[in-house]
Amino acid sequence: MKQINRPLEQSWRGTYTLFKKEVLRFWRVAFQTVASPVLTALLYLLIFSHVLEAHVEVYKGVPYTAFLIPGLIMMSLLQNAFANSSSSLVQSKVMGNIIFILLTPLTYLQFFIAFLAAAIVRALMVGLSIYLVALWFVDLPLVHPLWIFAFAFLGGALLGTFGIIAGIWADKFDQMAAFQNFVIMPLTFLSGVFYSIHSLPPFWQTVSKFNPFFYMIDGFRYGFFGKGDISPWISISVVAAFLFGLAWLALKMLKSGYRLRG
């Protein structure tokens, strides 16, 4: 397809506008999109740390509450990245206002980048908020901040991309809820948010290793404590591979106009 000779600035202003609109969209309802997941994570933190603090020590010298926080941050971050792109797309498809974007000269790549970047921004905002609030409860080390950022960013990107795919595919809110409840929730809960997979029987340890969420959470936690179930290099490779695979699929869907253009 022919790319027209437009000043680069003009062409990317479209992408920036869509990104800005997507960020404002969730920011306008920040109680629901940022404050509410932070509160949910804190409730998990209060309940689980109250019940388990005295009984469980996953890593030597790391209190259970401290162990739990990175898991909770990553869980919320991933869920919100997915929720942002998927709900925005499904809502604008159901309402019909997706047409305003489809009528524009934005390329499929620009469309993808804008939705993805907004999902990452919300994910990082939620993650950072939980981290800041959690500091009231416990001292958290930051052994490898770069690993923390890398996993937060790539995790947000992976789930944001997955949200774009789900949002393009789903035609109803019901289908979206099914995605969230039957795919995202089980995969996050069974990924080591609340435990180390070393505490599982061998069979379930193996099963966990097929769950990409496990690598995101384990790598993220490694950044805080310098300890994890597996090497962060393996985790980052797995996350990057999944991200490339899903991004390829999302771009293929957008390029073909699947469920967006007839």
Next chain:
Amino acid sequence: MTIPAIHIEQVHKHFGALRALNGINLTINQGEFFGLLGPNGAGKSTLINILAGLLKPTQGKVSVMGHDVVNDYQAARLSLGVVPQELVFDPFFNVREMLRFQAGYFGRGRENDAWVDEVIENLGLTDKAHTNMRKLSGGMKRRALIAQALAHKPPVIVLDEPTAGVDVELRQMMWGFIKKLNADGHTIILTTHYLEEAETLCERVAMMKQGEIVALDTTANLLNKLAGKNLRLKLAAALPTTLLPLLKSGENGVYTLALTELNQVEYVMSELRKAKLNIEDMQLFEADLEDVFMSLVGGNAGGE
């Protein structure tokens, strides 16, 4: 030769076994005010969706200002503003924000804000510029929808049933503004339910039926060639059966007869004399686009 605003060449669109468009050829010149008419399912919206890049043609080529809508879609879309038929809106933003976003998607920045304000003012949206789209009435939503299509100041504007469910005041305001845009050189393509609108506004019209264009001419030519005259009679008794073939409509003793030639009046009069019928009132008037439409596309008149 100047580039046509719209060029459609042998366009087919099939949805499975359904042939929505069957070899459409159409050229609309820059600066025209063009009407696209046809009953439900004639293929008008399908054609507009292909023009807008929302649907891909099964076969054929479509260009906007010389840019192919598939291969050179960015340039084609930059030239085009489409007012969709459905009353869609983004519930998160107010009118001015939506218009600025819409212009931004097309690469327009702050320099475009004056134009956005002009559109807002001309469509009577000034009081509502800071109102959330969700809170606007139906008529106001329609205005905002038109404004959104104009936000990037496109040379070609497509209005798909823009006046459906719109009150008289807004209709007049809207047409005033659209006529001004047309006078400034914008090409306007209109589909409408209201044939009298097409008759007064459009220089040329295409009538579609079952995915084909069945008439394409200037509005004046279509009226001259096909419409003829209407004779309205108020009679004391029923119309003689010999005149039934001319009958277009009739109720409560008022009959409208469609005449293809003026000298048919003489025939009608003689038949009435033979039947010894008194004429209580009589009017002869020009037929309108609706008559042309009915004679071409049959009984299923209306919009899509």
